[in-house]
Amino acid sequence: MRILMVGTGYVGLVSGVCLAECGHDVICADIDENKVQMLRKGKSPIYEPGIEQLMSRAMKRNRLRFSTNLEEDIGSVEAVFIAVGTPPGEDGAADLVYVERVASDIAQTITKPLTVIVKSTVPVGSCERVESIIQSTLATRKLHFTVPVVSNPEFLKEGNAIRDFLKPDRIVIGTQNQAGQDTLAAIYAPFTQEKPDILVWLDRRSAELTKYAANAMLATRISFMNELAMLCESAGGDIEQVRRGIASDPRIGPLFLRAGAGYGGSCFPKDVKALRHLGNLYGTHLGIMNAVHDANEVQKNHCFELISKHFNGALKGKSIAIWGLSFKPETDDVREAPALTIVQGLVSAGAKVKAYDPQGGESFAAIFGAHPNFQTCLSTEETLESADALTLLTEWSEFRFPNWQAIALTLGLNAPVFDLRNFFDRETVSAAGLHYIGIGRPSLPAQPRTTRTKLNKGEHHDRTIEPQA
Numbered sequence: 393m394r395i396l397m398v399g400t401g402y403v404g405l406v407s408g409v410c411l412a413e414c415g416h417d418v419i420c421a422d423i424d425e426n427k428v429q430m431l432r433k434g435k436s437p438i439y440e441p442g443i444e445q446l447m448s449r450a451m452k453r454n455r456l457r458f459s460t461n462l463e464e465d466i467g468s469v470e471a472v473f474i475a476v477g478t479p480p481g482e483d484g485a486a487d488l489v490y491v492e493r494v495a496s497d498i499a500q501t502i503t504k505p506l507t508v509i510v511k512s513t514v515p516v517g518s519c520e521r522v523e524s525i526i527q528s529t530l531a532t533r534k535l536h537f538t539v540p541v542v543s544n545p546e547f548l549k550e551g552n553a554i555r556d557f558l559k560p561d562r563i564v565i566g567t568q569n570q571a572g573q574d575t576l577a578a579i580y581a582p583f584t585q586e587k588p589d590i591l592v593w594l595d596r597r598s599a600e601l602t603k604y605a606a607n608a609m610l611a612t613r614i615s616f617m618n619e620l621a622m623l624c625e626s627a628g629g630d631i632e633q634v635r636r637g638i639a640s641d642p643r644i645g646p647l648f649l650r651a652g653a654g655y656g657g658s659c660f661p662k663d664v665k666a667l668r669h670l671g672n673l674y675g676t677h678l679g680i681m682n683a684v685h686d687a688n689e690v691q692k693n694h695c696f697e698l699i700s701k702h703f704n705g706a707l708k709g710k711s712i713a714i715w716g717l718s719f720k721p722e723t724d725d726v727r728e729a730p731a732l733t734i735v736q737g738l739v740s741a742g743a744k745v746k747a748y749d750p751q752g753g754e755s756f757a758a759i760f761g762a763h764p765n766f767q768t769c770l771s772t773e774e775t776l777e778s779a780d781a782l783t784l785l786t787e788w789s790e791f792r793f794p795n796w797q798a799i800a801l802t803l804g805l806n807a808p809v810f811d812l813r814n815f816f817d818r819e820t821v822s823a824a825g826l827h828y829i830g831i832g833r834p835s836l837p838a839q840p841r842t843t844r845t846k847l848n849k850g851e852h853h854d855r856t857i858e859p860q861a
């Protein structure tokens with residue numbers, strides 16, 4: 393099928409490239425000329441593992457091309473996906489301006505029916521709004537055909553997006569229109585061949601709500617664990633043990649139970665806010681959503697407080713090494729990343745921050761802006777030069793097994809390691825001569841000299857450190 397994907401961000405690009413991989417002819421369109429120029433050269437403007445290889449394969453097979461001109465390309469396609477951003481407005485409501493503009497561009501250009509598929513995350517009722525924009529514009533153009541508008545929310549996860557798209561758990565489709573249903577069935581035929589039950593057919597409003605429900609549920613689990621972690625800190629207890637204690641219950645399950653620095657990214661914060669706003673709009677009190685949002689704000693500030701408290705509030709002049717800025721590993725996306733709040737807190741308190749992220753350094757600097765106390769570095773080692781503390785904010789796998797002895801040598805005996813993702817093995821950190829401070833678990837100061845590993849050249853140690861499993 394010939395498909396136009398409007399918007400080549402994290403969702404549009406991955407969806408377009410993967411649909412081309414499945415055998416469709418795809419045009420990916422974006423208003424950002426620079427992005428399109430890059431894409432035409434085979435370069436991805438976003439970091440997503442495997443995307444450039446798939447792009448290059450699809451381009452070689454002539455199944456994928458990039459465009460800045462929706463009007464020119466729309467005549468040749470049978471389906472248009474809308475995959476543009478829906479950022480939160482001041483009041484938390486999803487801003488539909490980009491979606492509506494695309495709907496209007498489509499309606500002003502088409503001369504024959506096609507199917508419009510809304511992939512962006514949109515509030516309940518948005519497909520009806522898109523449909524009404526299209527039908528009223530067609531009417532003013534004296535064109536009398538119907539354009540089915542279908543909801544097809546996306547559930548991919550940045551960092552694992554290609555696998556998520558090509559091997560989905562489910563594909564949610566909201567439509568009661570037969571033509572729309574036929575188009576979607578044809579688009580996803582390569583998926584149903586493998587898994588006949590993969591398509592979940594819903595009505596449009598339920599499909600729109602499903603996307604918010606999924607993200608809000610996951611955000612709720614994170615905020616719940618973060619609140620329990622705080623209780624562990626004050627009452628005694630270890631959130632990691634509590635997590636293990638509940639994860640094996642099949643009614644609960646092990647995923648999204650990790651306490652940490654708070655959730656971030658372009659989806660959870662925005663979608664929780666949008667759901668809260670929907671509740672207000674429809675006069676339905678969504679108390680849980682308010683609590684989830686508030687707990688997340690509290691958690692980000694709590695992480696800053698952990699660092700500040702350790703230095704008795706005297707952060708001025710302290711140098712803090714930060715590992716990880718992106719909101720999660722395997723992405724360069726820093727939108728709403730906890731790092732933004734924590735770094736802001738540190739530099740405002742007068743600390744110097746030297747940060748390294750494998751992919752997110754540039755995007756972080758672009759959002760955070762220039763600050764005399766903030767510097768991005770090219771390596772973990774560079775962040776540690778003259779640092780007073782190390783803070784882990786994103787659990788990239790390359791941070792998993794650092795040379796703790798070398799770090800202890802650089803930072804000094806009993807220097808704090810703030811593990812804000814409970815990622816490191818605290819025994820190992822402490823055994824190397826550093827002070828481990830995690831989330832929701834007792835901190836562990838450097839082990840006494842007799843049990844510590846070698847810190848200085850020529851110094852003996854009587855404990856061998858095994859790498860963490």
Ligand SMILES: NC(=O)c1ccc[n+]([C@@H]2O[C@H](COP(=O)([O-])OP(=O)(O)OC[C@H]3O[C@@H](n4cnc5c(N)ncnc54)[C@H](O)[C@@H]3O)[C@@H](O)[C@H]2O)c1
Binds near residue numbers: 398399490512
């Ligand atoms: N990022 C995720 O992990 C994720 C996952 C699931 C759903 N979503 C949802 O998908 C939607 C897109 O998210 P994203 O992260 O890909 O956004 P993004 O900001 O990365 O990309 C949006 C793209 O749309 C382009 N655009 C805007 N207006 C346009 C127009 N009129 N014509 C052509 N292109 C236009 C922008 O230039 C940009 O490249 C959002 O609603 C988001 O909530 C995102």
